[in-house]
Amino acid sequence: MSKCPRCFVSLTSDHFAWTQASGTTTEADPVASAYHGGQVLSRKIVELRRPVDAHAGWAPPPQHAELELGGPVREVCPTCHYVLVDGWRNAQVTCIAMAGARATGKTVYIAVLIKQLQLLGESWGAVVEPFDSTTEATYRDHYETPLYEARGILEATPAAHTGNPYQREPLIFSLGHWNNVSQILVIRDVAGEDLENPENARAPWLQFFAHADGVLFMFDPLKVESVTNQLHDLVPTQERVGGDPRTVLRTVLGIIGLGTPNLAIILSKFDALQSLQSVEGSDWSRIMSNPGAAFSRDFSLRSAPYHDGDGQLLNQEVRSLLKKLDATPMVMSVDQPHTGRPLPNRYFAVSALGESPVxxxxxxxxxxxxxxxxxxxxxxxxxSVWHWQ
Ligand SMILES: Nc1nc2c(ncn2[C@@H]2O[C@H](COP(=O)(O)OP(=O)(O)O)[C@@H](O)[C@H]2O)c(=O)[nH]1
Ligand SMILES: [Mg+2]
Ligand SMILES: [Zn+2]
Structure with a gap:
């Protein structure tokens, strides 16, 4: 099913909206502004709901919107008024939301993820590319160039209320065709700062979490004192540290509410834990040196289906590692959320950089x-995208 790339709400055949394709008259759009998190001006918009007595195959009457708006139109999301490209409703859209405190590695992860998706796609002839010019420019300027070309480190993602919050625009990538359907991946980055504030749980511009297909929650092992204490000679200290992961997880679970995204809990900067292998005599060195552990190998670039068995092993191992990292309360709040209905969840370990920056x-x-x-x-x-049954 197709979903809106901004609010992640499913586009059903019960509710439609359009805006004028051209024209200079715009006015403040409170709906779009609420979901964007900053002021948006829109041209005139009309909505159409399926009549209660409509027959099964009902569709908006041809030219309905053109007649209402007096000229050419563009379809917009009826929930948040995001302008949809032609044919968007026919695509299968998978929506992913990043979560985590500041400096847990979300933005670096996205930068690297796209390159890895491109490599994997190549192995079966699928071209992974930015879907629109906004994504192309945002990815290049805020993700790719700072990391790959300047070889520096990305700047912290600005909070939504500050100057140029590039994360307000979704990153939209085409994954090519699968089962003859155009496959789209939408990723929404977020400023950790916005999630560290529990008051944001009701903010409309964060409600996309509730409608996401996947929420990737990052946990930074370098926030754990017992780890950094052992690492201080091995890994350069990271100056930027974020807030309490438990607050962030609570805020995120609060926003998700009764939504049912798959929740990935990701131990980020895994290279830092791997370097504990060389701390002689410590129990971390024993744990991390286990060659039989799933976390000692990497299947993710294999052009075979996602390896579910490997995923389950890793899931168990990372759960244990998190307990060892004093994150038991976090694991518990995933297992026993206040809604009483745990989300489908799985634990992962990733390193985007492979080695600590100096x-x-x-x-x-x-x-x-x-x-x-x-x-x-x-x-x-x-x-069932990029997956064989
Ligand atoms: N060791 C290590 N450090 C990382 C990794 N990914 C990110 N970092 C560090 O974490 C900092 C914050 O990353 P960033 O992606 O901006 O975090 P965000 O605030 O969650 O978006 C970066 O400046 C890097 O120094 C990784 O895979 N390994
Ligand atoms: Mg960021
Ligand atoms: Zn929308």
């Missing part, structure tokens, strides 16, 4: 991602 620069060995595709392949597999 100060503000990437490590000399460059970017060597580890298991970055797993969470997205899991979400895609649950929707």
């Amino acid at each position: 100060g503000d620069r990437l490590h000399a060995s460059g970017i060597t991602p580890f298991r970055c595709l797993d969470p997205v392949r899991w979400v895609l597999a649950t929707r």
